[in-house]
Structures are given as C-alpha cells and as structure tokens.
Amino acid sequence: MHRIRVIKDRLFTFYVVITSALALIPSLHLISVIILRGVEVLSEAGIKFLVDLPPTPLSTQVGGIAPSLLGTFMLTAIALPTTTLIAIFAAVMNNEFPNNPISRILDVTLRSFASIPTIVVSMTVYLLVVIPMGGYSAIASSIALAIIALPYAYTIISAALGQVPHTYREAAYALGMSRWMMIYKVIIPIARRMLAGGILITMARIMGETAALIFTAGRFRTGLTLSPNQPVDAIPLLIFDYALTPYPVMHKVAWGAALILLLIYLITFLSLKVLVKEVKL
C-alpha cells in the first residue's frame, strides 16, 4: 500500500515537472533568442540605439529607436494612470458596492471590452477620435490602449481587493471608519503587492500592444515630439513594421527594439518587487 502511494507521488511529481518544463521552454526560448539577437545589435549600435533616429532601408548604420522609445514612454505615461485609476474605481465599486447599478454597469462594460478584437478598437478610435481631431495622435493611441488594457487591470485589481480577508473590513468598521476610509486606509494597503502586480501586467499590455496603434498612432519616426496632439510611434509598432520589410538593417533594429522592450519590463518588474513589500497576514 505504502509503495503504491510512493509510486503515485513520484509519478505525479514527474508529471508536474514535465508539464512545467513544457510550459516554460517556449518562453525561455523566445527570451533567449531576443537576448542573443538583441545584444548583437546593441553592441553594434551602442548607446546611440536609444537616441538616434531609425535607419533608412539602404542605410549601413543601424541607427536607433529614439522616436519609438519616447512614444512608448509617452503612451504609457498617459494610458497607464488613466487605466489604473478607472480600474481601481471600478474594482472598488465591484467589491464594496456590489449591488449598486453603477458597479454592475462598470463590471459588464469593462469585461465586455476584453472580447473586442484589438484591431476593431483601433478602427473605432480612428472613427471616433482620429477623424474628429484631424489626425493621428498620442491621445487617440492612449484611448485605444486604455480600452484594451482596462479589462485586464480591472480583473486583476478586483481580484486583489477581493482577496483581502473580510475580518479586516469588520475591524475597520468597528473602529468607526467610513467605507471610503476603510478602502483607502485598510483594503488598498493590504492588497498593495497584488495591486502592483496588476498595474505591472497592465503596463506590459500597454507597452506591448501593436494592433491598437495601427489606426491611431501615425508612425512618426522622423523626429521627436512630446506633444500629445501629434502623431507618435511605439516600439511594438516599429518591430511589427520592420519585421515585415525585406531589409536586413531593419530586422536588426527590430531585434534590438525587442530587447529594449524586454529590459524595460524586467527593470520595472524588479523595481516593483523591491519597492512594494508584501503584507504578511
């Protein structure tokens, strides 16, 4: 009997190890290819890769991705706080006021956003924002990115707030805290680590999105702009466009840009891990 249990346990452990490896191998392969190819490009281009303009198709120099890098930062700076604030508000409503009609409307609307294809979001924003504004812009792109990222942010933040044990809500009320004070002083701080994780995933979604930008950003790669009303570019859009060209120099830029995007994720992820401490219950 004991032997059968040991065999079953070993078989299950073996199964878990194999399936975990199968799940990890494609990701590790992708990351290692990006690192190998990207490092090659970055070592050739040097620091100029971050500050130069992209090359022309027949250029001998790799150049840089400065407009796309600046555009990605600008779009993230507009879309991430907007998405996060709306998602936190909706998640608080969903958790603390579940029977309120506003909570139900928000819940249905935000969840339904997840089922809309990103290219459709891009086209809709093109019709409703780009055309009335008279051109592509960072604002239009940020709106499209926010619509795409909202369901992710909302679902994760809602789960984070919902995981705070009910007993802390009771303790807060018993001390005379109002509902909003309880949310601000107790629920959000206890859930901070998972909230930070949710914001990070939202950021990754915003920084990595391509289709949303096709009809909204304008692919401005010939200079640098900080104006939200002007066309912008973004790293994923640059990678997408350059990967489709037949020019080797542009493929190189795409690999280098992919590595830069990966590094931005890693640095943000590690910083959050260090800065936002987990609350031990």
Place this chain on the structure above:
Amino acid sequence: MNKVGYAVELNDVYVRINRSEVIRGITIKVPLNTIYVIMGPSGSGKTTILRLISRLIDLIPDVEVTGSISVLGMDALRSDPYVLRRYVGMVFQTPNPFPHMSIYDNVAIAARINGVANNRDELDRIVRWALERAMLWDEVKGRLNDYPHTLSGGQRQRLCLARALAMKPKILLLDEPTASIDPVNARKIEEVIKSLRDEITVIMVTHSPHQAARVGDYIALIYSGTIVEEGRVKDIFLNPKSEFTVKFLRGEV
C-alpha cells in the same frame, strides 16, 4: 447623549438572515459599567447580538431586523452607524490587527480616527496607556515599529484589545476573545476584562460557563435565538431555573 441606567437595551428583537430567523424576540438590558456575558452553544445567535449592537450586521446581505435597540440612549437601528461605532469598541474571535500597520500604528489609528488624541504626544500617551491596559506594553515596548505578524496569536489578540481600548469606548464588545489563543494569554485577557469593570460596559460572548463565572457580573444564556435564562452570575450558577441551563452548565449541551 441621554443619561441612561442601561448601556444597551434590546426589546423584542427579531433578526432574519436570508428569511431564516436567527434571533427570536430577544429582550436584554445591560446595566452600565458591568460585565455582561452572553453564553450559549454554537450557532445560538450570540455573535449576531454583538453585531446588532455595533451595527456590523449591516454588512450581511439580506438581513431584516425588527424590535428596538438602544445603545447609550441612542436608537441604534436609526442612528448613523459610523457615529454609533465610535462609542462601541469590538474585539473579534480571531485576532485581526491590521497587517500593514506597525504595532504602534494599529493602536494609534483607533485614537486618531475617534479624535481621542490631537497631537503626537497625546497619541504616544494613549498608545502606551492602551497597550498597558491590554497587558502588552512590557512585551512590545522595544519594538513598536514591528508588524503584527511578529507577535504570537495571544499577543495579537491583546493588540486588538489595546486597539479597541484606544478608541476610549463606552461599550466594549468581545466576541469569544480567548477562543483561538493559549490558556496563558486567555488568562491575561480575562484579567484585562475584569480590570475594566466599573469603567466601561463590557459585553462578552463565550461558550464557556467557567469563563462566564470567572469574569461576568450578569449572564444571558441563549439557545436557538431566544433567551433561556438571564440574571446575575451567582443566581444563574447557584439557582438555575431552567433544565437547559443546568445541562449547559454541566457541559451536556
């Protein structure tokens, strides 16, 4: 606030949760500054009574309350619950200090919210006073900035007691405060409760007749949402009138 002879009065109170009756016509009068113990088997409605007094019952969906509840002369069912709770401290069965706040902040926040302390010196004094009253000061005075997860279960429960006391409540509700902690800490908590007699009104829920006898002035024995017997501790223990009380005191229920 009116001057009243009773801290809490429940008159013919019924509570239905999801249409199921959990409290059935309970009438209780808790004299001011005494220790009133609500005793009974599991599921008899003891905790519901505490939730009624603190209006934490509002957090339960589909709840219906009828009858009247007076807390320090206020109509508890019609008062603003946030105002009412400032006079009523509560300690729960499982210790629940705020895990993201230090030991100091856990106590200080209660004083701050309720306007008990207006500056840092006053706050320091209140925190020390509350921790001393909860018999925890000597154990934590050197590490007030530590987080509650570094404390034992019993110490955490005493921290919750200190937090409730820092509100300077007129009424303290204790929901089986020693149920999930070791006997040494349980004794300390009982000592704290006894030391509060004549200062504030304490309403404590327990399923232990021995604890009720050690701590209480008055006892209400409830079963299945109704009062079986109520009176002074000595009267209930020496001359129980109901067969159920006798069985409960013998541990047969």
